[in-house]
Amino acid sequence: MENQLEHAFRLSQQSQSLLAVMHLDLDGFKAINDGLGFTIGNQLLMAVADRLRQLLRHTDTLARLTGDEFVFLMPGFRAREEVVAAAERILGALEHPFEIDGRALHISTSIGVACSDEDIKQAHELLQHADLAVEVAKKQGRNTWQWYQREGVRHTSEHLMLRHDLHTALRENQFELYYQPVVNAASGQVLSVEALVRWHHPRHGMISPGIFIPIAEQTGQIIPLGRWVLRQACQSLADLRAKGERVLPVAVNISSLQFHRDGFLDEVQYILDETGLPPGFLELEMTESILMEGAEQAIEMIRTLRGMCITVAIDDFGTGFSSLSYLRDLPIHKIKLDRAFVQDILTSRSNAAIVQGIITMAHHMDLVVVAEGVETREQQQDLIRRDCDLLQGFLFARPMPLEDLMALPYILPE
Structure with a gap:
């Protein structure tokens, strides 16, 4: 994951295109996992991953982080409007319920978005910025996406580091x-x-x-x-x-x-x-x-x-x-x-x-x-x-x- 991010970051600088990193944190997964059990929760995570893979372009990378969190590496955008459209497609992909063990389960996601046109020097900063942004998205009511914004992130940054x-x-x-x-x-x-x-x-x-x-x-x-x-x-x-x-x-x-x-x-x-x-x-x-x-x-x-x-x-x-x-x-x-x-x-x-x-x-x-x-x-x-x-x-x-x-x-x- 880190090597792919580093490679995509260098290519985006050389080609002057945009690399977007999107951090997904599933909304309400804990309640499903606790209420219906680990087995159902794990099946749901696999079903979510399968649906997210359907959104991948040949240049994109999807990885699962810890628990109910995923990250997209999406290079080659020409403008931020294209990044916004990609985030909206991810939200739309989760609108329909998942059929798990005879149950129709609904789940949404909060998305933190960071882009390579920000003032950053190292590729790993994109992951950190996306992680900070997803915290803001959660606070805004979930089932939404949020750009990384530098203002007022010191406390959240400390939270992230801990x-x-x-x-x-x-x-x-x-x-x-x-x-x-x-x-x-x-x-x-x-x-x-x-x-x-x-x-x-x-x-x-x-x-x-x-x-x-x-x-x-x-x-x-x-x-x-x-x-x-x-x-x-x-x-x-x-x-x-x-x-x-x-x-x-x-x-x-x-x-x-x-x-x-x-x-x-x-x-x-x-x-x-x-x-x-x-x-x-x-x-x-x-x-x-x-x-x-x-x-x-x-x-x-x-x-x-x-x-x-x-x-x-x-x-x-x-x-x-x-x-x-x-x-x-x-x-x-x-x-x-x-x-x-x-x-x-x-x-x-x-x-x-x-x-x-x-x-x-x-x-x-x-x-x-x-x-x-x-x-x-x-x-x-x-x-x-x-x-x-x-x-x-x-x-x-x-x-x-x-x-x-x-x-x-x-x-x-x-």
Whole structure:
């Protein structure tokens, strides 16, 4: 691909013709892949590729990038109007549904377009510019194309570079797990930990999960990253256990994309078997978003996890849309109060009422309640009065590497 791009770029300069690079990102493919399964999703991708190939001229190149993204190299244009017409033909080619396994599936694409008449010096810049442009096309409502525009792209460019760097980070082991204790509300005794991933970027230093996790979810890289976190957490605890060290149950965050991917339950079992960690030491945390893509399936999967002796917690409880309607049916063990409620519990009567209501309701359903984001003694005392079971936050300890965690006392704060 890179050699073809370089060759086409040189020819366009010599012939003074235009080389267009179009980056295609399929709209709504994730919903189809998650809802109908990997097999249907893969068949759809192949059908899309076949239809796109029908648009190729003898000089064009079509390549599939990662996941649901494709790129066209289209040399030999005389004017930008011809490039626009080609982009419109691509959109038109996807207007008709695809017949996959007896289903009529509709899918569109967003297209980012870059052209060799831009102020560029290297061929690879065309790919970068097309990638930036497709982000803009997505924001404009999808099923559209967008020229690359230099103005206002600095933030998007940084996003793009981090997106590319994530591939390298996974390959070169730039991630590390930090652990944050969860304590008994009244006594402060450390009862478990939550595993939190950190990225040591070689140029930018420590990058916040709030920045790279959303990028990983957008690109699908959350799948290999989530797998790495789960394996690393289980392996670390298994190693401690083998040495006779103190071992606390660990909670690992699972994204909705990871949870709904075919083979997730088998993958969890394989990692437990591979590392030798007893399943009773593992807790999986997931948000209410898992219910948005098939509640019945999610409930059945959680029931299977409980059958494997793995506990399940709903994270960021109270911020989703399904809290009450499905809570009675979810075979979970624990809910974690979102930190937004805890933050203002002393100053907001409505927040305090919500927290009290959730705690009371959860206890009637035999669920354990964890309050996240506890930063002051006053918040701790207020939550104790409200009969909250477990607490987590900077008051007790910040997330830390495993060796620092092992040096902590049994009771927090000190």
